Amino acid sequence: MSKADHLLSILWMLQQRKRTAAELAESLELSVRSVYRYIDALCASGVPVIADAGPGGGFRLPEHFSASPLFFNAAERRALVQASAFAEGSGYPYVEALSGAIAKLKRYSNDEQLSQMERHERGVEMLHTPSTPLSHLLEELEVCTADGLTVQMEYRKGSGEAFSVRAIDPYGLVLWKGRWYLAGFCHQRQDIRSFRVDRIAGLERTGACFHRPPGFSAREFLLRSLLPGQDQETALIPVVIASGEEVLNDLCSHWLFGHSLEQRIPGEARFLLDEASLFGFAAYFLLPYGKSLTILEPAALKQKLAAIAAGISAHYTES
Structure with missing residues (x-):
């Protein structure tokens, strides 16, 4: 461990409870003399380490010091362990460093803090699509x-x-x-x-x-x-779709339809799409919904979906 890691480790351990120099030395695999050097370095940097002499003595931190930004509160610890679940498998290049930081956070947390973090960590998981390692x-x-x-x-x-x-x-x-x-x-x-x-x-x-x-x-x-309408010269085509609220909610949460939504009323939604998006992408996205939605306009989009469906039918009929 580097000097910075040792200093931070001592801070975390003192934040939990009072420790003697011998306890710190044993936990960190240091000599007692090295512990005293690190304590002096902390004091020189402005950390108010209190040394209690005599039986039952040791090093401790003032109660108010635990509220310092150096330490994380319960909500911050929860956010850190759950954020690591989102990064894992996403291709994020510093997952190993993030895992090391989480391990260090757990190592220097007390039993109650550790139990709380582990409960919240188990509560959030991610399914990531396998991809090429990048x-x-x-x-x-x-x-x-x-x-x-x-x-x-x-x-x-x-x-x-x-x-x-x-x-x-x-x-x-x-x-x-x-x-x-x-x-x-x-x-x-x-x-x-x-x-x-x-x-x-x-x-x-x-x-x-x-x-x-x-x-x-x-x-x-x-x-x-990616969004339609960015080119001022491109005309936008109204797309009106009727369906139940569940399907319309699904459409409106999609990156393209959600940003092109013009009007939403019960049972119906109106979108504005450019021609390239409408016939090159949107038609294929709407196809799996089948009869669960009805395209009210434009007629050209209805014809496009009918042609796609007919082509798929002919392909499998011939085979």
Whole structure:
């Protein structure tokens, strides 16, 4: 353990209860002399360690010190252990470090705190879609984003396409629908673009640096590129769907339909979609709902769904 880890460990242990130098030394596998050095270092840094002499003595902290921001309250401890469940399996590149932090938090918590954390930890679990391990790429991209370092990457735009080499200023990473995306300035296109991280075959630093635009949000950039109506010249088509509240709630919670909702009344919802989204994506999304919903308009969307269903029927009839 580093000096910082030892200092923090002593603080956590004293926060639980009074300890003697011998107890601290035994728990941390240190010499008593080293414990006294660390106690002196804590005092020099402003931590009010109280030394009680005589039988029953030892080191302790004032009662008010437990409320210091250095320590976490019950709600904060619960949030930390549950947040680690969301990170696990998402591809987050620092899961090992996060697990180490949670283990350290548990190690220096008293029995009541530990029991409470474990109860809340068991209460939240996640099912993550299996994906290609990307930790090495995500970690490097995150570092280059934070430090403003330009990278050169080998990138494939789609399945079967050849790799292209391009220089990118990485502005930020976004996790969306189980996939990681990079938003950044593409030197080849001279514009900000988004890239799927799982399509990056190679990555290396160029030695150049950049400054990210103030206030830039990779999340907002990706969202704007997906939502209809961002192009002022693109006309939006009204889509009116009738169904029960459960189906309409499901539609309105979807990333595309939820952001394009114009009006919602009992049994009916009206959306505004651009033509590309409507016929290239929305029609296929609505198909699995079958007879549980009715498309009132536009007629072209009804025809599109009928054609898709007929094509599927013909495919399986022929086979």
